Amino acid sequence: MAIISKIEIEGTDYNTYLNLRVSTTIDKYNTVSSFVASFDSPYGRYSDTFSVGDTVVIYAKEHTYGDAISWSDDDKIFAGILEKVKFTGQGTKTMLELSGRDNTAKLLDSTVEPIVFTETEVSEIVKEIIARNTTGISVNNVNATSTTLDRIAFNHLPLFEALQQLGELSGYYFYIDADVDLNFKENSAASTGLTFDNTNVTKVNMENTREGMVNEVYVYGDRTLAGFEEDLNFDGGSVYTLLSKPHNTLITIGGVPQKGGVFNLVASPISGTKYLVNFHDKQVIFTSGTDIGDSTPTSGGSGLIMYDRDIPIVKKSQDRDSIDLYGLRRKIINDKSIKDPQTAQDILDNELTKNSPFRGIELAIKGWYDLVNGKTVDVTLDEINLDDTVSLLSVDYDFNKNTEASENIISIKLDNKIGNITDQLKDMKKRIALIEAQDMGESDTITQIETTAGSCWVVGSYWEVRTRLINNSFILGHDINGQLGSPEVSVSGGQVELGDDRSALTVQYSGGFYS
Amino acid sequence: MVFTNVGAEEIAVLLGSDTGTYIKAYGIGIGSATDSITSTVLESESQRRAITGNPTFSSQITTFQGDFNSVQMSGTDLTEFGLFPDVDADAGSLWFKQTIGSIGFDGTNELQISTAIRVIAESGT
Numbered sequence: 001m002a003i004i005s006k007i008e009i010e011g012t013d014y015n016t017y018l019n020l021r022v023s024t025t026i027d028k029y030n031t032v033s034s035f036v037a038s039f040d041s042p043y044g045r046y047s048d049t050f051s052v053g054d055t056v057v058i059y060a061k062e063h064t065y066g067d068a069i070s071w072s073d074d075d076k077i078f079a080g081i082l083e084k085v086k087f088t089g090q091g092t093k094t095m096l097e098l099s100g101r102d103n104t105a106k107l108l109d110s111t112v113e114p115i116v117f118t119e120t121e122v123s124e125i126v127k128e129i130i131a132r133n134t135t136g137i138s139v140n141n142v143n144a145t146s147t148t149l150d151r152i153a154f155n156h157l158p159l160f161e162a163l164q165q166l167g168e169l170s171g172y173y174f175y176i177d178a179d180v181d182l183n184f185k186e187n188s189a190a191s192t193g194l195t196f197d198n199t200n201v202t203k204v205n206m207e208n209t210r211e212g213m214v215n216e217v218y219v220y221g222d223r224t225l226a227g228f229e230e231d232l233n234f235d236g237g238s239v240y241t242l243l244s245k246p247h248n249t250l251i252t253i254g255g256v257p258q259k260g261g262v263f264n265l266v267a268s269p270i271s272g273t274k275y276l277v278n279f280h281d282k283q284v285i286f287t288s289g290t291d292i293g294d295s296t297p298t299s300g301g302s303g304l305i306m307y308d309r310d311i312p313i314v315k316k317s318q319d320r321d322s323i324d325l326y327g328l329r330r331k332i333i334n335d336k337s338i339k340d341p342q343t344a345q346d347i348l349d350n351e352l353t354k355n356s357p358f359r360g361i362e363l364a365i366k367g368w369y370d371l372v373n374g375k376t377v378d379v380t381l382d383e384i385n386l387d388d389t390v391s392l393l394s395v396d397y398d399f400n401k402n403t404e405a406s407e408n409i410i411s412i413k414l415d416n417k418i419g420n421i422t423d424q425l426k427d428m429k430k431r432i433a434l435i436e437a438q439d440m441g442e443s444d445t446i447t448q449i450e451t452t453a454g455s456c457w458v459v460g461s462y463w464e465v466r467t468r469l470i471n472n473s474f475i476l477g478h479d480i481n482g483q484l485g486s487p488e489v490s491v492s493g494g495q496v497e498l499g500d501d502r503s504a505l506t507v508q509y510s511g512g513f514y515s
Numbered sequence: 516m517v518f519t520n521v522g523a524e525e526i527a528v529l530l531g532s533d534t535g536t537y538i539k540a541y542g543i544g545i546g547s548a549t550d551s552i553t554s555t556v557l558e559s560e561s562q563r564r565a566i567t568g569n570p571t572f573s574s575q576i577t578t579f580q581g582d583f584n585s586v587q588m589s590g591t592d593l594t595e596f597g598l599f600p601d602v603d604a605d606a607g608s609l610w611f612k613q614t615i616g617s618i619g620f621d622g623t624n625e626l627q628i629s630t631a632i633r634v635i636a637e638s639g640t
Binding site: 462463464465466467468469470475476477478479480481482491492502505508509511512 | 584586589615622627628629630633
C-alpha cells in the first residue's frame with residue numbers, strides 16, 4: 001500500500017512536483033485550506049505555464065500497487081486558486097513554487113462596509129453582507145437559522161471574521177465549496193470515528209501551558225458624554241465639589257447664566273469671570289479678588305450647575321476558581337469600536353472561556369484517513385497519560401516520493417492552539433484595525449460609482465405592417481373617393497358614401513420577437 | 516448586481532413618454548438598405564407622420580402605432596419604415612428601422628404600422 005496524490009491546475013495534471021504540502025485549518029466555525037507545491041523548472045520548463053488565478057484541485061488517496069488508478073470527487077482534499085507563482089535559482093537549478101488558498105480564503109480579502117442590522121435573522125445578515133461586499137460568491141446553501149439578532153454592527157470588519165461572529169452567535173459554521181457557493185450550516189461536533197494510538201501514531205508533541213490563559217478580564221469600550229445637573233447650595237464658601245468631572249459646564253444663579261473659566265489657566269482671571277472649573281478635582285471655584293471683584297455666592301442662596309459626565313462602556317469579570325488554581329491571568333481590552341454594553345459583555349464572556357491551561361497536541365500519523373468530515377478524534381496514548389476525545393485544529397499533508405511510499409503524510413494538531421509569535425502579530429494587526437475603524441461609522445455617507453455590464457437590454461421588437469382597402473368610403477382630398485354625388489363611383493366601382501366602408505386590416509409583414 | 520424589472524419598465528415607458536427625447540413619429544420610405552445598428556436615417560425616406568394617439572405601455576412593453584391614409588400613400592411602393600424622435604422630415608436620428616418586401620399603394624388602400632418595443636432586465640456581472 002502507498003498513498004498517491006495529484007495536482008490539477010486549470011484541468012491539467014502536473015505530477016512532476018517535488019513536494020506538495022496542503023494545510024487545512026479546522027475551526028469550530030469554519031474550515032480553511034492552503035497549498036504549496038514545488039517543481040524543478042530547468043531552463044524555463046514552466047516559464048509561462050501557470051498564471052495567478054488558475055484553478056487548482058488536489059486529490060489524494062490510499063492505493064494498492066498494481067491496481068488501476070482512478071480519481072473521484074471523494075478524493076479531493078483541496079479546491080481553490082493559484083495565488084503566487086515564484087521562480088528561484090538559475091539555469092538547470094531553477095525552481096518553481098506555486099501556492100494558493102481555497103475559496104473560503106477569499107473572505108479574508110474583503111471587509112464589511114459599515115452597516116447595522118436590527119431585529120434580523122442571521123442567514124439574512126449573511127446573505128446581505130455577501131451581496132454587498134463580494135462578487136462571484138453565491139449563497140445557495142446559506143440555511144435559515146433560528147437566531148434573530150437584536151442588533152449587530154460591522155465596521156470594516158474582515159468578512160471572514162464577520163461570518164465567524166455570526167456563526168458563533170447562531171451555532172452555524174461556514175465554508176465556500178468548489179463551486180464558489182457559500183455554505184452556512186448548522187454546527188455539529190460530529191466525530192470522525194477515528195482513533196489514534198500506538199498503532200498509527202509515529203510522533204507525539206503535547207504541552208500544557210498557562211500561555212494564553214485568561215481568568216480576569218476588563219473590557220473598555222467607547223465613552224459617551226451624558227448630561228447631568230446638580231443643585232448648588234451656597235454656604236458662603238467659594239469652592240464646591242461635584243459628583244463627576246464636569247464637561248461643558250453651565251452655572252445659573254437666579255436663572256442668570258454665569259461666565260466661567262478654567263482653573264489655573266491664567267494667573268489672574270479675566271474680568272467678568274464668575275467661576276473656574278477644576279476638572280480633575282471635580283470642583284467649581286467662585287472667583288474673588290481686588291481687580292475682578294467678589295463673585296462668592298451669598299450664604300443661604302442656591303444655584304444650578306449643568307454639565308456633561310463622561311460615561312465609559314466598561315465591563316469586568318473574573319473566574320475566582322481559576323485564579324485560585326492557576327494564579328491571576330489578567331487581560332485588558334481597550335477597544336473604542338465597542339459602542340454598546342452587550343458587545344462588551346459578549347467579548348468578556350468569550351475571553352473567560354480561556355480560564356484553564358491550554359493543552360496543545362501534535363501527532364504525526366501513519367496511513368491515510370479521512371479527516372475532513374468530522375471535528376473530533378479519539379486519542380489513546382498511555383505514555384503521556386492521554387485517553388480523550390479531542391477536537392481537530394488542523395490537518396497538514398506533506399506529499400513527496402518518500403512520504404507517499406512510507407505513508408507518513410499526515411500530521412494533525414488537536415485540542416487547543418498554543419499561541420505563538422504569529423498569533424500575537426495577528427492579534428496586534430486586528431487591534432490596530434479596530435482602532436483605525438473607530439472613526440468610521442455606519443451612518444457615514446459614502447458616495448460610490450459602480451459600473452456593471454449586461455444588466456438591461458432592449459429586445460428588437462415585435463412589429464406588423466398592415467393594409468386595408470378603402471372601398472366606397474369617402475376620403476377627403478382623394479381624387480376619386482373624394483367626390484360625392486351621382487353618378488360618381490368609388491375606386492371599387494360602387495357609389496361613394498359617407499361613412500366607413502373600409503375593409504378589415506390585413507397583416508402584410510411582421511417580425512421581431514419578445515423573449 | 517441586477518437591473519430590476521421595475522427599472523426596465525421605467526425605461527420602456529421613457530421610450531414613449533413626453534420627457535426629453537422620445538419617439539414621436541413614423542417615417543416610411545422606398546429604400547432597401549440592410550438594417551444596421553449604425554443607421555441614422557431611412558435609405559430613402561418618402562414621408563413622416565406623427566404616431567397615432569399616445570403609445571400604449573404594458574409590462575415593460577411600449578407600443579407605437581402609425582396610420583397613413585390612401586391619399587398620403589398613393590403612388591408609394593413601401594419597402595422600409597422607422598421610428599423617429601422628430602415629426603419633421605429628415606430631422607432627428609432613427610431609433611428603430613425595418614426593411615420589408617415591397618407593398619404597392621395605388622390610392623385604393625391605406626397603411627397601418629404597429630411596433631412594440633420591450634425592455635428586459637437580467638442579471639449582470
